[in-house]
Amino acid sequence: MDNRIKQIYDAVMSYDIELVKELVKKSLEEGENPLVIMNDGLSRAIIEIGDKFGREEIFLVELMIAADACMAGVELVKKNILENRIPGQKPKGVVVIGTVLGDIHNIGKDILKTLLETGGFEVHDIGVDRNAESFVSTAVETGAGIIGSSALLTTTAPHQKDIEKYLKEKNLKGKIKTIIGGAATSQQWAEEVGADFYASTATEGVNIIRRFFEGAENENKS
Amino acid sequence: MRTKVEVLNKTELDKIYQASLDILEKIGVNIEDDEIAGMMKKNGCRIGENNIVYIPEKVVTRCLNSTPRGKVRLSGRDPNKDIILEKNQKYPFIISHVLMNYYDELKNEYRTITADDIKKFITISDSLETISGSWMCTLMPEFGKMYTYYEYELAVRYTTKPVCVSSFEPEAVPPTLELAEALAGGKDDLIKRPLTLAYCEISPLTWNRYGCDMLKASARWGIQPAITVETPMGDTGPVTFAGNIAQKIAELLSGLVIVQILQEGLPVAFVVPLETFDMRTAQICLASRPDYLYGLAVGQIEDYLDIPFISPVSPDSKTLDMQQAYELGFSLLPRMLSNNKCIVVHGLDQTHAICNELLFLMDEMVLSGRRILEGIEVNAETLALEPLAEVASKMEGSRRNGHFLNHRHTLKWFAKEQLPRKDNIIDKYRREKWLEMGSKSFVKRANEKADEILSAYKPEPLPEDIEKAIKKIHEKYSI
Numbered sequence: 001m002d003n004r005i006k007q008i009y010d011a012v013m014s015y016d017i018e019l020v021k022e023l024v025k026k027s028l029e030e031g032e033n034p035l036v037i038m039n040d041g042l043s044r045a046i047i048e049i050g051d052k053f054g055r056e057e058i059f060l061v062e063l064m065i066a067a068d069a070c071m072a073g074v075e076l077v078k079k080n081i082l083e084n085r086i087p088g089q090k091p092k093g094v095v096v097i098g099t100v101l102g103d104i105h106n107i108g109k110d111i112l113k114t115l116l117e118t119g120g121f122e123v124h125d126i127g128v129d130r131n132a133e134s135f136v137s138t139a140v141e142t143g144a145g146i147i148g149s150s151a152l153l154t155t156t157a158p159h160q161k162d163i164e165k166y167l168k169e170k171n172l173k174g175k176i177k178t179i180i181g182g183a184a185t186s187q188q189w190a191e192e193v194g195a196d197f198y199a200s201t202a203t204e205g206v207n208i209i210r211r212f213f214e215g216a217e218n219e220n221k222s
Numbered sequence: 223m224r225t226k227v228e229v230l231n232k233t234e235l236d237k238i239y240q241a242s243l244d245i246l247e248k249i250g251v252n253i254e255d256d257e258i259a260g261m262m263k264k265n266g267c268r269i270g271e272n273n274i275v276y277i278p279e280k281v282v283t284r285c286l287n288s289t290p291r292g293k294v295r296l297s298g299r300d301p302n303k304d305i306i307l308e309k310n311q312k313y314p315f316i317i318s319h320v321l322m323n324y325y326d327e328l329k330n331e332y333r334t335i336t337a338d339d340i341k342k343f344i345t346i347s348d349s350l351e352t353i354s355g356s357w358m359c360t361l362m363p364e365f366g367k368m369y370t371y372y373e374y375e376l377a378v379r380y381t382t383k384p385v386c387v388s389s390f391e392p393e394a395v396p397p398t399l400e401l402a403e404a405l406a407g408g409k410d411d412l413i414k415r416p417l418t419l420a421y422c423e424i425s426p427l428t429w430n431r432y433g434c435d436m437l438k439a440s441a442r443w444g445i446q447p448a449i450t451v452e453t454p455m456g457d458t459g460p461v462t463f464a465g466n467i468a469q470k471i472a473e474l475l476s477g478l479v480i481v482q483i484l485q486e487g488l489p490v491a492f493v494v495p496l497e498t499f500d501m502r503t504a505q506i507c508l509a510s511r512p513d514y515l516y517g518l519a520v521g522q523i524e525d526y527l528d529i530p531f532i533s534p535v536s537p538d539s540k541t542l543d544m545q546q547a548y549e550l551g552f553s554l555l556p557r558m559l560s561n562n563k564c565i566v567v568h569g570l571d572q573t574h575a576i577c578n579e580l581l582f583l584m585d586e587m588v589l590s591g592r593r594i595l596e597g598i599e600v601n602a603e604t605l606a607l608e609p610l611a612e613v614a615s616k617m618e619g620s621r622r623n624g625h626f627l628n629h630r631h632t633l634k635w636f637a638k639e640q641l642p643r644k645d646n647i648i649d650k651y652r653r654e655k656w657l658e659m660g661s662k663s664f665v666k667r668a669n670e671k672a673d674e675i676l677s678a679y680k681p682e683p684l685p686e687d688i689e690k691a692i693k694k695i696h697e698k699y700s701i
Contacts, residue, residue: 015633056644061636064628086413106623114628127618200655 004032008041013049015062018070024073033079038120039222042077046070046118052079052202060111063203065191067114074118093213096139098126098177099182100159103196105152108182111202119206121213132159132166139176143214146209150182157184161193177212180204224597225622227559229518234464235526241468242475244275251427255434258480265483267324282475285482286527292531296355297415297566298384299405299682304352304415305384307491307563308528312594314558315354316479316584317386318347319534320373322360323575327542329666332575335360339576340376340430344579346672348381353581355384355419357566360443370394370701375401380681381444386418386448387609392435395419397699399443404691419447420493421696423473425458430496437477441484442463449477449495454506463512466522474681478529492527493566494520495534499536505571508536509549517556524563533557536568540667542579546570550580551587558591560659590697593641609642620645647671 004027011019017107020042027037050067052058095116099109116123124142128132135147151157160180167173179197180190190198197212199205231239253259253275266284268276295316298307305315313554323341325332348352358373360623365372370389375383378401385438394474402417403409421436423429429437430555440447451473453459459466483486496516497506507513523530535557537549550567557565567584569576609631616624626632638640647667649656656662662670684692695701 046651056646057643059636061632063628065630065633068628088348104623106618107625107627110623110625111627128623183652187653188654200652 003192004081005036005041008037009045010070012042012045012066012073014067015069017065017072020069020189021076024076028076028080034080035222038074038077041071042070043118043120046115048119050115052208054123054203063127064111064114065197067118071114086185092120093146093209094122094142094144095146095209096124096126096135096142096144098130098135099128099150100156102159103151103156108202109150112205115202115206116209119210121209130161135155135163136166136170136172136176144176146177146179146212148181148205150187152182152183154184155191157182160185160195163192177193179208201205225559225595226345226561227518228522229515230522234521236463239526240470242471243279243282245427245468245472246282246476248276249427250274251429253429253434253581254431257436258429260435261483262480266531277476277479279403281479285479288482288486289478289529290527294489294491294568296386296418297383297406298355298382299378300382301415303383305564309525311561311563313595314562315635316342316352316588317355317357317566318353318581319357319566320344320360320377321569321574321576322365324643325570325575325577326578327577328669333578334363336374337364338375340675341380343576343578343681344377344380344673345679345681346578348383348681349675350581355386356381357388357406359388367391368394368699371397371401371701374398378405379684382682386420388420389436390432390581391440395439395443395445395694397701399445400695401692406687416444416446416489417493418446418448420450422450422452423438423477425451425453425473426469427473427476429476437480437484441481441488444485444488446489446491447477447481448491448493449474450496454497454499455512456501457506459650463516471527491530492530493532493534493562505572507538508534508568509538509553509624514552514556517553518560520562521560530563530658532566533562534565534566534568536573537570538572540571542550542577544654550583554584554587555591558595578672579665582647582668582671587642589643604635614635625641
C-alpha cells in the first residue's frame with residue numbers, strides 16, 4: 001500500500017472525517033486510481049473497523065463516525081469516477097432496506113445502510129414506517145437481490161410477516177431474499193415469519209448480505 | 223458539580239470531637255505497659271488506679287501537631303504506584319485484603335488459604351486498575367510462625383503496588399522490615415516510603431500488652447502505624463452513632479498520643495471499621511445498616527481530624543449471592559460518596575475469606591462509584607444545544623429522523639459521561655445472544671476473566687538484588 005493510501009486508511013481508523021476528505025482529494029489530484037483509493041484505503045479501513053466492533057474492541061459511536069469518514073471519502077471518489085467517465089466498479093449487490101409499518105425507529109437501519117454503502121453495495125433506503133408493498137415494489141424496480149426490514153417494537157414486528165406474504169403473492173418468494181433485524185426480532189422470529197436471514201447486529205447483517213451476494217455470484221459463474 | 227454526601231454538620235462534628243477529648247481526659251485509657259504509662263505521665267498525662275491514664279486536651283493537641291499532616295504514603299515496590307492519602311484526592315483508593323480462607327463458588331469449596339491462592343489473588347489485584355494495593359493478614363497455617371513476613375514476601379513477589387500488613391506477632395516485624403527496607407532502597411528511603419503495619423487497640427479504651435508491644439515496635443523501627451480500633455455497636459462501644467464515633471476517635475487519638483510520645487513525628491493512619499453487634503445472632507458484623515450510614519460519615523470525620531482513615535468493608539454473606547452484592551454495594555458506595563481516603567475490601571464471610579471472582583464485582587462497583595463522584599458537568603458544550611439542533615434538522619419527509627450516534631459530540635463525550643469498558647463482564651447482551659454465548663452467570667464470566675488474566679498477565683518479577691536480600695533474610699532468621 002502506498003503512503004497516501006495508508007494515510008487515508010489511518011484517517012478513517014482515527015475517525016477524522018476532514019482529514020479523509022483532504023487526503024482523498026489530494027490523492028485524486030495526484031492521479032491515484034480511484035478504485036485503489038476505494039478498495040485499499042476506504043473499504044479496507046471500514047472492514048477493519050467493522051471487525052473491531054464485532055470483537056467489541058471499539059464502541060458503536062466510533063464505528064458510526066468511521067463509517068461517516070469513509071462515506072465522505074467514497075462520495076469524493078464516486079464524483080471523480082463520474083466526472084472522468086471511468087467505468088465504475090459494479091456494486092457488490094443491490095439491497096432495499098427500511099423500517100416496517102408503524103415503526104419509526106431508524107437507527108439500526110441507518111447503521112446498516114452506511115456500512116453497506118461503504119462496503120460497496122447499492123442501497124435503496126425506503127425510510128421508516130413502510131408497508132410490505134413499498135419494500136417489494138422498490139426491490140423489483142431496482143433489481144435488488146435482498147430486502148432488509150427492521151422492527152424495534154413487538155407490536156410492529158408482525159409486519160415483517162406481511163413482506164413474506166406479499167412476496168409469495170407476487171410469486172417472488174425465493175427470488176428476492178429477505179433479512180430481518182431490530183430489537184423485537186430473533187432467529188426464532190425469522191423462522192416463524194419465513195425470512196431467509198436474521199441479523200442481531202448491523203455488522204452481522206453486512207456479513208450475511210456480503211456472503212449471500214458472493215454465493216450468488218459464484219453460482220452465476222459456475 | 224462533584225458529588226459529595228454529608229451526614230454531619232460542623233457543630234455536630236465539634237460536639238463529637240469534644241466528647242472524644244472528654245473521654246480521654248475524664249474516663250481515661252487503660253495502659254497495660256508500665257513503661258508507656260510512665261512516659262505518658264512524664265508528658266503531661268495523669269495516672270490513676272489500675273494504670274488508667276487520663277490524657278488532657280493540651281497533650282492531644284500537642285501530639286496532633288507533631289504528627290505529619292497532609293499526606294500519608296502507603297508503599298510498595300514501585301514508587302510511582304505508592305498510595306498517597308491526602309485531602310482532595312480524586313477518588314478513594316481501594317485495597318484488596320487477603321484473608322484466612324479461600325472460597326471457590328464454582329466448586330462450592332471453602333478451604334484454608336494456600337500460597338497458590340494468595341499468588342493468584344494478588345496477581346489479579348495487580349492487574350486491575352481499580353485496585354491500588356493489597357493488605358495481608360492470613361494467619362496462614364502453611365507458614366506457621368513468621369506468617370507476617372511470609373505473606374509480605376509472597377505479596378511483593380506478585381505486585382508492584384503497595385502492600386500493607388496486619389501483625390499479631392512482634393517477632394516477625396524485623397525480617398518484614400528488612401525486606402521493606404530492601405524494596406525501598408535503603409534505610410533513608412524507608413523513612414520516606416515506610417512499611418505500614420496495622421494493629422489493634424482493645425475496646426473499650428484499652429492498650430493491652432500486645433498492642434503496647436506493637437506501638438513500641440513501630441516507634442523503635444520507624445514503622446508507620448495503622449492504628450486500628452473496633453468498637454462494635456452495643457458490644458464494646460455505645461449503640462448510638464454519636465457515642466460510638468466519639469469513643470472511636472478517643473481510642474484512635476490515644477494511640478496517636480502514645481506513638482508521638484514514643485517517637486515524635488512518625489506519620490500515622492487510622493483503620494476504622496464500624497461493626498455492629500447483631501442482637502439476633504450475637505455476631506459482630508461489618509456489613510450492616512449502621513455501617514452503610516457510617517460509611518457516609520467516614521470522609522467527614524477524617525477530614526475533620528486531618529488524619530487519613532483506612533476504612534474496612536466486609537460482606538457477611540458466605541457465597542457470591544445477592545446478599546453479597548447488596549452488602550458490598552451498600553458498604554462501598556457510601557464510603558466513596560463521603561470521599562473516604564482509602565477503603566479496604568475484605569472479601570466475604572465476615573472478614574474470613576477471599577474469592578477471585580469477587581474482585582471483578584468490586585472492580586465494576588468502584589468504577590461506577592467513581593462515575594458518581596465525577597458528578598454532572600453543566601456547560602455550553604455538555605448542554606449540547608448545537609448538536610441537538612443539528613440532529614433535529616435531519617428530516618425524512620416531514621418526520622425528524624436524526625440521531626446522535628454518528629455525531630462528533632457523542633464521540634467526544636461518551637467515554638467521559640458513560641465510562642464504558644471494552645472488556646466489561648457485566649452482561650448487556652440481548653437474551654438470545656446471551657444464550658448463544660453459553661448462558662453464563664456473572665460468577666462464571668468473572669471466573670473466566672480471572673483465568674484469562676492468570677494466563678496472560680505476568681506481574682513484574684522481583685529484581686535480582688531483592689532476591690539476594692530475601693535469601694539473606696531467610697538465612698538470618700532461619701526462615
